[in-house]
Structure formats: structure tokens, C-alpha cells
Amino acid sequence: MDFKYEIAKLIAQSCGLDIEEIVDTIEIPKADMGDYAFPCFRLAKVFRKAPPLIAAEIAEKLGTSEYVERFEVVGGYINFFVNKTSLTGGIIDDILKKGGDYVKTDIGKGKTVCIDYSSPNIAKPFHIGHLRSTVIGNSLYRIYNAMGYKSFGINHLGDWGTQFGKLISAYKRWGNKEEIEEKGISELTRLYVKFHTEAEIDPSLNDEARGYLVKMQEGDEEALSLWKWFVDISMKEFNRVYDMLDIKFDAYTGESFYNEMMPAVVEEIKSKGILKESEGAQVVDLEEYKMPPCLILRSDGGTLYPTRDITAALYRKKTYDFAKCLYVTAIDQKLHFAQWFKVLELMGYDWAADELVHIPFGLVNLGAEGKLSTRSGHVVLMEDVLREAVEKTEKIIEEKNPDLENKKEIAAQVGIGAVIFDDMFNSRIKNIAFDWNKILNFEGETGPYVQYTHARACSIMRKAGLEGAPENVDYSLITDKSSLALVKALGDFPAKLIEAGEKYEPFIISRQLIEICQSFNRFYRDNSILGSEGEVRKARLALVYAAKTAIKEGLYLLGIKAPERM
Ligand code: ARG
Secondary structure, three states: OOHHHHHHHHHHHHHOOOHHHHHHHOEOOOOOOOOEEEEOOOHHHHHOOOHHHHHHHHHHOOOOOOOEEEEEEEOOEEEEEEOHHHHHHHHHHHHHHHHHHHHOOOOOOOOEEEEEOOOOEOOOOOEHHHHHHHHHHHHHHHHHHHOOOEEEEEOOOEOOOHHHHHHHHHHHHHOOHHHHHHHOHHHHHHHHHHHHHHHHHOOHHHHHHHHHHHHHHHOOHHHHHHHHHHHHHHHHHHHHHHHHHOOOOOEOOOHHHHHHHHHHHHHHHHHOOOEEEEOOEEEEOOHHHOOOOEEEEOOOOOEOHHHHHHHHHHHHHHHHOOOEEEEEEEHHHHHHHHHHHHHHHHOOOOOHHHHEEEEEEOOEEOOOOOOOOOOOOOOOEHHHHHHHHHHHHHHHHHHHOOOOOOHHHHHHHHHHHHHHHHHOOOOOOOOEEOOHHHHOOOOOOOHHHHHHHHHHHHHHHHHHOOOOOOOOOOHHHOOOHHHHHHHHHHHHHHHHHHHHHHHOOOHHHHHHHHHHHHHHHHHHHHOOOOOOOHHHHHHHHHHHHHHHHHHHHHHHHHOOOOOOOO
């Protein structure tokens, strides 16, 4: 049942405006102001009258509909109160019929969105800062798919650049194969750090490193096989984390993937007349746009981070014909993206201005000493955080529900889900203060609370002996306030999905999940479900089923599992 459309039809009959246009302006008002509202402010120009007067005139001529119970004029708005039984029936039947798909839309049909996220650097720690990019990017990936787009996830691995020359030099001087095989990235990082300390004393090491980089660029077999080995060692570690998070990418095209394409792109920038020399390097001047110059080539001819990003964007546009390409990184890369987006514009690619979008996020504050243990030195590794979350959750389950089956698996789903949920509970630009007690609290606004509510709904359905969705439900039996509030929260979800996508804000989903769970728990508190009988029981079970379906879908959109028992 499309209430907006029904209401728009009434309004159209009363004032002669176009139905589609009216549908687009209808809003969902704050609590107690009705279920839908039609604002008349934009009509003031058309009708040359004050909005309250227009509202009153339209209201006077409104016909009746079986779906609209009553309406009232408040200022420049007409507020509509729809028939509760048909509202409830419309929303719940839709969920019973479509399952989690009820939140989906097809506004993105036929369009591709590229999402560049996670993108850690080879031979460097996969740290907690990358966690944010990984989980936000993964959630946007799922949100855009649910909006009908084709999401294409790209892991733009940092797998090329001066650091590899240094690493080869360090490995040849002080490295040990077995130790690297055993310790992985932490050993590579140690060698890299050692290189820097030693190069302070003996600057000629830098020339040696540059020599190895040149060898890599020229395709030298030994240099490249070492590089490839560093990549493999690192990927093994990254993949462990991706497995824990259950995340896959459509492409793992790192920076090196663009090596061969870069000379042509540099040529193109030059031919557009915007490349100029500055202290030996080649740059694009951006003074007019109040930004420092964008570095394209180093004085030794080497390419840079922006050069690779420009090349990658052109490749992606040509290959995937994206409607948008999103870049999920920390806020500290803001200038980098603004600079090279501008260079593409100056090259004549107008699409760069609105199709390339940087999605920045704030930092993770590790808080007081000891809140997060740093088993692997001074950086907080993502893998350690996830493992610790799982261990702590195992302890909680051991206390609360020691007989639970599959304890290990569920602890992983809850512990990791808790970290993910916390990461996306606020607007992404906000910094995060990491706090285990808050994250793993089963009663706060947390992942475990949402998962627990889902498991509770599953348990009710199990106890009721109902496998699938109830059928032929009499929705006129759902009349109490807390039940209707739950129905409304479920009904608002599809609009929230679109809002989350358009603002690139997964937290809009997590907040809606909390809203649904709190409403569910009030409904559960106020209504006897298993203790009720006949048609009433069936109607209440339909609500339980719908809630569990919506919560599961919401958790999926955030990249979180929904265990049926906890
Ligand atoms: N590797 C970079 C880092 O760890 C992130 C890359 C983001 N993506 C991009 N296309 N620049 O900071």
C-alpha cells in the first residue's frame, strides 16, 4: 500500500497539481503530527498566496479515502492521519512477502558505483585506522547494492613507491627469509624502520634504495620477485582480517596496476598545458583554487600518489563507466583528493567534479592507556582488536549462557559485530573514543544489543513453533501504542536506507536499527505474545517476524552477522 500516493491523489484532485510532484514533496512529520505531511510553502509562488491559506483551501476541498482517517491544517502544512489498520497491514504484509528486500529500492538501476576502500599499504601494519575505511566502505557497498546500483569494491593497495626500494635494500643487508615468513609484516616493518635509522648515519643507503626502485621500474627479475614476495606476505595477513570481517573485493588493483598506464596520462596532462616545472619536479599549479600544487612527477622522474590516483580514476571511468566513484579514507587525506580531483577537471573531465567523492572519516582515539592492548608494539593492529573483541565476548557468553551451542562462532559474530557497530554509530566524521565497556554492553546502543534483540525475536518464533511468515493476518487487532510505534519504525526503514546512501552515512542505518530494537522491546514488554491466543497471537507474531526480518537486513547492511541464538 503506497500511502504517499493515495494522499497525493486526494491532493491532486483538490488542487490540480501533478501527482508525482506531490508525492515528492510529502514528508514524514515528527511524532504526533500525523503520519504524512504535505507542506505548502513551495506553492506560495504558484498560487500567490500565503502557505497557511493554501493549505486551508486545499484541505477544504479534500475528498475522502478509506486509507485516510483524518487530516488537519497546521500552519503551512496539511497533516494526514492514515487508517491504522491499513497502515499496519501495508507495512507488515510487505515485509512478510518480500523479507529483508522490503527495504530495497531500484533508484540506482543500471548504474555502477565504484567504492575504493580499505586499501592498506603493503609491508606496513594494517592498523585500526584502516578498520574504519574497511567497515564504512563495506557498508556503503551493501547500501548501494540495496539501492539498486551495482557496487564495485576496489582495494587500492599501496603496493608501489619508494618504500619498496628501501625495503629491498634493508632485506639484503639485514633481513632473514625465515624470520619474515614467520613474523610477516611486523618483521618487514622492523627492517623498514631500521633502514631509516641507518640511513641517517649513512645517507648513501638512500641511493642504494633508489637504485632498487629503478630496477623494479625497469622490470629487473630479482627486484620484482622480492617485491612480489613482500606483497604475498602482506596479503596473507590482510586476508586473515578480511576473513574475520567476511569482506571480499571485486578487484585488488593496487597502485602498481597502473604503472604502465601512467606515462600516457602524464603526457596527456602535459599536452593540456597544465604541467609545469617546480624545483625540478613536475606539478600542476592550483594556486587559483587556493591549494598547494599537485605533484605529478618527482625530480628523478618517479611517479607519485596523486599520479597513480589520477590514472586509476581515468581507468575506472573507462572500464566501469561509474555513476560515482567513492574514496573512503581518513579526513587527513582531504587535500590530496581535492587536489587531484581538480587536476582531472582542468584536464577537461567535467565528471570529476561531481562523480568523484571523497568520503572522509574521523580518527580513532585509543583513550586512556590500557583500554586497548597493543600486543604488537606501538601501533594498534586491526587483527588484535578483533581478536580481543572475540575473546572478551567469549568470556561474557561463558557467564551469561554457558550452554549455548556453537559458542566460538557466535562469540566471533558478536565480538566483531560489536566493533563494527560502534565504528558506525555516529556520523563518520566524528572521532571515535574506543571503549570496550561501551562497545560490548548488551544493554546500551550497541551491536550486541541489536543482535540480542534479533535473537530474542527468533526465540519467540521458535517457541511459537512458526517457521515461516504468518498468513492472513487481521491487522485491526494491532491497536496499542507500542505496537504501532514498532510498525512505524519498520515502515520508516526504506526511506532511511536511501538517506544513508545519499549522505554516505551508515550511521543512519545503525540509528534506525536502535529505533526498531527499542520499539520492539517496548512492544514485547507491553504485549503478551506467546501467552495470547488465536488471531491476536497471530497478529503479534506477524510483528515479531517482521521485526526480526528488518533487524537482520539492517545488520547485513552494516556488515554484521545476525545469530539466531545468543
Ligand atoms: N593506501 C592509502 C593509505 O593507507 C589509502 C588509499 C586510498 N585510496 C586511494 N585511491 N587513494 O593511506
